[in-house]
Amino acid sequence: MNMSACPLCRGTMKEAEVPYAYAGVPLGRFPAEVCQRCGETFFTEPGWLRIERLAREKGLWGAGSRVKVGYSGHSLILRIPGKLAAATDLKKGTTVYLQPAGKGKLLVERTSGT
Numbered sequence: 001m002n003m004s005a006c007p008l009c010r011g012t013m014k015e016a017e018v019p020y021a022y023a024g025v026p027l028g029r030f031p032a033e034v035c036q037r038c039g040e041t042f043f044t045e046p047g048w049l050r051i052e053r054l055a056r057e058k059g060l061w062g063a064g065s066r067v068k069v070g071y072s073g074h075s076l077i078l079r080i081p082g083k084l085a086a087a088t089d090l091k092k093g094t095t096v097y098l099q100p101a102g103k104g105k106l107l108v109e110r111t112s113g114t
């Protein structure tokens, strides 16, 4: 593959193996070009194809979902679609820890051993 100039700053690009996580799950290292000036990373097409294949194998690809917040008693409730539950290994009876993860963000984390 030819070295090209960075599309953002025209800096020199260098080939590298760069770690990538999809939906927070580390998938490994993938071929990319990294700008030596601004540090921007551009994964190569074969790199993206491998990322997509691994994310699909792990059930992560397209597992994100838009849901409405409901209301029950004095609490808000969220339904977790089956595909998302499977991708994150959540089941009925699983204990999770909920915490704020920024403005408008909620982190749902399975507690160990459940």
Ligand SMILES: [Zn+2]
Pocket: 006, 007, 008, 009, 010, 011, 035, 036, 037, 038, 039, 040
């Ligand atoms: Zn750059």
